[in-house]
Amino acid sequence: MTLKVKDHNELFLEEDYQKQFIAKKEFEDPWPSEKVKEIAEWTKTSDYQEKNFARKNIKINPAKACQPLGAIFCSSGFDGTMPFVQGAQGCVAYFRSHLNRHFKEPLAAISTSMTEDAAVFGGLNNMLEGLENAYTLYSPKMLAVCTTCMAEVIGDDLNAYIRTAKEKGLIPKDLPVPFAHTPSFVGSYINGYDNMMKGILSSITAGKKGEPNGKINIIMGFDTYTGDYHEIKRLLSVMGVDFTLLSDASAIFDSPNTGQYKLYPGGTPLEDARDSINAAATVALQQYSTLKTMEYIQKEWSQKALVLPPIGVKNTDFFFEQMSRLTGKPVPQEIEDERGRAVDAMVDSHPYVHGKRFALVGDPDQLLGLVSLLMEMGGIPVHIVCSMGDKKFEEEMQALLAESPFGSEAKVYSGKDMWHLRSLMFTDPVDLLIGNSYAKFLWRDTGTPLIRVGFPLFDRHHLHRYPIIGYQGVLNLVTSIVNTVLDEMDRKTMNTTSFDVIR
Amino acid sequence: MSTIIKDTQKMIEEVLDAYPEKAKKERAKHLAANDPTGQCSTCKVKANTKSRPGVMTVRGCAYAGAKGVVWGPVKDQITVSHGPVGCGQYSWWARRNYYNGITGVDTFGTMHITTDFQEKDIVYGGDKGLDAALHELKELFPLAKGIGILSECPVGLIGDDIEAVSKRVAKEFRIPIVPVRCEGFRGVSQSLGHHIANDTIRDYVLGKGTLEETTPYDVALIGDYNIGGDAWASRKMLEEMGLRVIAQWTGDASVNELGIATRAKLNLIHCYRSMNYICRHMEEEYGIPWTEFNFFGPTKIYESIRKIASHFDDTIKEKAEKMIEKYKPVMDAVVEHYKPRLQGKKVMLYVGGLRPRHTVGAYEDLGMEIIASGYEFGHNDDYNRTYPVMKEGAVIMDDATLYELEEFTRRMKPDMVGSGIKEKYSYHKMGVPFRQMHSWDYSGPYHGFDGFPVFARDMDMTVNSPTWNLIRRKR
Numbered sequence: 011m012t013l014k015v016k017d018h019n020e021l022f023l024e025e026d027y028q029k030q031f032i033a034k035k036e037f038e039d040p041w042p043s044e045k046v047k048e049i050a051e052w053t054k055t056s057d058y059q060e061k062n063f064a065r066k067n068i069k070i071n072p073a074k075a076c077q078p079l080g081a082i083f084c085s086s087g088f089d090g091t092m093p094f095v096q097g098a099q100g101c102v103a104y105f106r107s108h109l110n111r112h113f114k115e116p117l118a119a120i121s122t123s124m125t126e127d128a129a130v131f132g133g134l135n136n137m138l139e140g141l142e143n144a145y146t147l148y149s150p151k152m153l154a155v156c157t158t159c160m161a162e163v164i165g166d167d168l169n170a171y172i173r174t175a176k177e178k179g180l181i182p183k184d185l186p187v188p189f190a191h192t193p194s195f196v197g198s199y200i201n202g203y204d205n206m207m208k209g210i211l212s213s214i215t216a217g218k219k220g221e222p223n224g225k226i227n228i229i230m231g232f233d234t235y236t237g238d239y240h241e242i243k244r245l246l247s248v249m250g251v252d253f254t255l256l257s258d259a260s261a262i263f264d265s266p267n268t269g270q271y272k273l274y275p276g277g278t279p280l281e282d283a284r285d286s287i288n289a290a291a292t293v294a295l296q297q298y299s300t301l302k303t304m305e306y307i308q309k310e311w312s313q314k315a316l317v318l319p320p321i322g323v324k325n326t327d328f329f330f331e332q333m334s335r336l337t338g339k340p341v342p343q344e345i346e347d348e349r350g351r352a353v354d355a356m357v358d359s360h361p362y363v364h365g366k367r368f369a370l371v372g373d374p375d376q377l378l379g380l381v382s383l384l385m386e387m388g389g390i391p392v393h394i395v396c397s398m399g400d401k402k403f404e405e406e407m408q409a410l411l412a413e414s415p416f417g418s419e420a421k422v423y424s425g426k427d428m429w430h431l432r433s434l435m436f437t438d439p440v441d442l443l444i445g446n447s448y449a450k451f452l453w454r455d456t457g458t459p460l461i462r463v464g465f466p467l468f469d470r471h472h473l474h475r476y477p478i479i480g481y482q483g484v485l486n487l488v489t490s491i492v493n494t495v496l497d498e499m500d501r502k503t504m505n506t507t508s509f510d511v512i513r
Numbered sequence: 514m515s516t517i518i519k520d521t522q523k524m525i526e527e528v529l530d531a532y533p534e535k536a537k538k539e540r541a542k543h544l545a546a547n548d549p550t551g552q553c554s555t556c557k558v559k560a561n562t563k564s565r566p567g568v569m570t571v572r573g574c575a576y577a578g579a580k581g582v583v584w585g586p587v588k589d590q591i592t593v594s595h596g597p598v599g600c601g602q603y604s605w606w607a608r609r610n611y612y613n614g615i616t617g618v619d620t621f622g623t624m625h626i627t628t629d630f631q632e633k634d635i636v637y638g639g640d641k642g643l644d645a646a647l648h649e650l651k652e653l654f655p656l657a658k659g660i661g662i663l664s665e666c667p668v669g670l671i672g673d674d675i676e677a678v679s680k681r682v683a684k685e686f687r688i689p690i691v692p693v694r695c696e697g698f699r700g701v702s703q704s705l706g707h708h709i710a711n712d713t714i715r716d717y718v719l720g721k722g723t724l725e726e727t728t729p730y731d732v733a734l735i736g737d738y739n740i741g742g743d744a745w746a747s748r749k750m751l752e753e754m755g756l757r758v759i760a761q762w763t764g765d766a767s768v769n770e771l772g773i774a775t776r777a778k779l780n781l782i783h784c785y786r787s788m789n790y791i792c793r794h795m796e797e798e799y800g801i802p803w804t805e806f807n808f809f810g811p812t813k814i815y816e817s818i819r820k821i822a823s824h825f826d827d828t829i830k831e832k833a834e835k836m837i838e839k840y841k842p843v844m845d846a847v848v849e850h851y852k853p854r855l856q857g858k859k860v861m862l863y864v865g866g867l868r869p870r871h872t873v874g875a876y877e878d879l880g881m882e883i884i885a886s887g888y889e890f891g892h893n894d895d896y897n898r899t900y901p902v903m904k905e906g907a908v909i910m911d912d913a914t915l916y917e918l919e920e921f922t923r924r925m926k927p928d929m930v931g932s933g934i935k936e937k938y939s940y941h942k943m944g945v946p947f948r949q950m951h952s953w954d955y956s957g958p959y960h961g962f963d964g965f966p967v968f969a970r971d972m973d974m975t976v977n978s979p980t981w982n983l984i985r986r987k988r
Contacts (some may be wrong), residue, residue: 076599100574
């Protein structure tokens with residue numbers, strides 16, 4: 011026998027509660043409902059849009075977060091590595107919970123818990139005790155240090171602090187402790203990822219230049235799809251490429267349940283990371299989250315450094331062409347077959363996507379890939395919002411749009427947020443929206459179906475386990491796009507004659 | 514000292530052994546074996562002190578306490594996260610403080626609004642930008658009843674004067690503009706943020722609302738953040754027993770309600786930790802008595818209803834008894850249904866606010882036993898309220914670290930753990946049934962007669978999910 015239990019989903023629809031809500035207004039000093047209605051309608055107008063776009067000093071629902079989040083994400087992809095954050099402790103609680111909520115996975119990270127006295131005297135003592143405690147208690151193979159805005163504003167000297175800790179014997183002299191300055195008031199988590207990656211590589215490869223190892227280094231960038239990590243490993247193995255994945259987040263963010271909690275479930279072996287300086291080339295799968303790292307690798311390591319983002323058919327084609335050229339290995343039939351299947355799926359589904367108008371919000375590299383894929387299917391990108399975008403991104407996106415007749419309607423909005431997008435979706439409505447979980451407020455307000463792609467994905471489970479890169483990624487994205495269209499079609503036609511079963 | 518207490522103390526000592534000397538000495542003060550009688554002098558923990566660097570505290574910051582807990586749920590004011598973009602992003606609609614209203618029009622609870630500090634703001638200061646930001650907000654959201662400026666770390670470090678900006682702009686807009694100095698480096702945890710937020714309520718909105726008439730039965734519901742609708746479930750009961758809830762703080766709260774609470778005859782406080790400050794203030798300044806209560810689980814609910822009713826006349830007392838009579842069969846049915854499935858199960862709690870003690874009774878109603886409990890940001894007065902409700906020899910933990918939680922779990926083998934999102938998935942990996950006891954794991958309400966069936970159902974599904982048995986445990 012089960013007991014019927016009503017939770018918040020049903021409970022508050024009951025008459026008792028509905029009455030309570032109305033009665034409570036007596037104490038709320040509410041606006042007259044006509045006034046609320048009037049303003050609600052006004053927020054949908056072009057007059058409102060004009061005011062909305064005139065704002066320069068406030069962000070409303072931006073799709074971005076701060077640098078240290080990216081730094082922590084980057085360092086946790088290395089084996090035995092404990093992310094270590096110099097600054098106030100609340101930040102680390104936030105970084106951890108943000109990543110926990112997206113991946114549904116544990117994440118350990120250290121804070122030096124700086125408070126008012128550190129603001130006055132600097133964070134040296136916090137760093138010294140923090141390093142000693144973290145090393146003793148959690149036995150990491152590497153402590154990767156980044157900063158919160160507090161440590162940046164007061165100007166903590168990470169290099170000197172770490173040196174002091176080693177001189178005092180608080181941590182072993184040979185313990186790798188790379189660091190990166192990751193101020194929250196500059197850029198976003200894509201830059202934090204970049205800075206930490208550069209910090210780790212430059213630190214642990216120091217003095218390791220030796221015999222070429224013939225391998226290819228792969229850097230995923232701020233890619234929060236664990237499926238992508240498994241996929242790239244599979245694809246390169248199928249192709250027979252010897253590679254090192256620098257920061258393999260799939261180990262920590264997709265570990266199997268064995269009844270044991272492992273603090274360090276794997277990731278890029280530090281030996282491999284040290285040897286990355288001797289690789290034949292480095293390939294990054296994102297551009298905007300690897301700018302400094304790739305520049306460093308090219309200059310300091312004198313290595314070929316290629317950016318080959320594999321989202322969409324053409325991009326994936328280019329990825330394999332270049333990988334083949336780089337390694338001298340042919341693209342195997344198995345991958346060619348995968349391409350054929352992905353394209354077959356696009357051909358089959360095109361009637362439901364062709365001519366559909368899209369709004370997109372997200373990270374720069376993902377947006378470039380998604381727009382490319384949409385246009386390949388005859389979809390029409392219309393509003394493209396990138397809260398962390400810059401001029402360079404805008405130009406690159408414009409160039410991409412110019413390549414296809416399907417790109418002619420699109421406008422690119424760098425540095426804008428989801429409240430800007432709300433205005434755009436009212437004044438120039440679209441058929442579909444692509445964005446992260448917070449874009450669901452746009453779905454609610456405008457009624458535009460949402461296809462969840464990006465970061466964070468909090469309100470749907472396991473999406474991050476399905477790759478969006480490569481031909482398999484094409485297939486996954488096409489599946490969610492076309493089925494969102496069909497779901498919406500069902501909802502709209504359920505009381506009409508068009509309620510079809512066969513499509 | 515009993516052997517039970519000695520055994521627990523020995524276990525704590527073993528756990529502490531892994532720490533470096535200085536941290537060990539410090540952490541030892543925050544872990545204790547419980548003595549409900551209060552006679553054992555070494556059975557009390559030290560609380561509300563700085564976390565040690567590097568040990569992996571679970572705690573958050575003052576901003577989290579002020580924005581995330583107290584001010585964030587106030588629905589018709591705009592809450593600005595003043596500083597870099599991250600803090601507002603990470604706390605965006607994370608606490609599920611439900612509210613009624615049209616978001617972006619007359620309410621703003623699920624919005625992330627930030628001044629998004631850039632390097633130039635650090636160098637030249639952010640006051641000018643803040644002033645302009647407030648004007649932009651006023652233009653876009655004309656129905657906002659107030660604007661809160663919740664400071665993030667850099668604001669305090671670079672010496673901005675947000676109070677001056679607030680004062681100027683408030684005069685111009687004729688709505689409260691509330692500067693909240695909750696920079697994350699202040700204090701030792703979320704707790705100071707609560708206090709700072711309480712003080713700003715006192716200084717900027719308290720006593721300023723409109724309420725046409727008062728009755729002898731007016732109460733304010735304080736320290737209920739309406740997580741998953743908790744405050745609504747509590748309000749329903751208070752109204753059914755004949756009381757008039759004139760203010761709900763701060764779940765589903767309006768600025769007006771913050772203003773008119775001073776007209777209440779009695780303040781009812783659920784989360785003592787986060788809002789006792791303002792209750793004490795209202796007691797001193799306005800002579801309003803306050804009383805703590807606990808709406809988790811039937812035993813504590815009945816007790817609390819009677820305690821609340823005792824402050825009023827017989828009509829209320831009668832209605833209270835009638836209400837208990839009405840709901841008792843429902844509660845009994847819930848206990849009857851779930852108790853056999855949960856009887857004897859051992860629970861470890863590590864949470865914040867009121868839960869480490871307030872939920873104990875609800876678990877016990879279901880036949881479960883709390884073997885350890887602790888607070889992220891409790892003070893001595895919280896622990897003093899906790900010792901008597903815990904069993905002898907239970908572990909009391911203050912500001913526990915990931916390492917300690919893992920060790921205690923391994924040694925004490927709880928059947929379920931109730932803690933937060935940062936702890937949740939390591940317990941999943943360990944194969945230990947786990948429930949988030951901050952957000953109710955996206956369920957709720959857990960308060961009141963309507964909440965207890967949900968609580969019982971959720972604990973049952975946690976402990977008795979067949980998925981735990983699928984784990985092929987490596988020994």
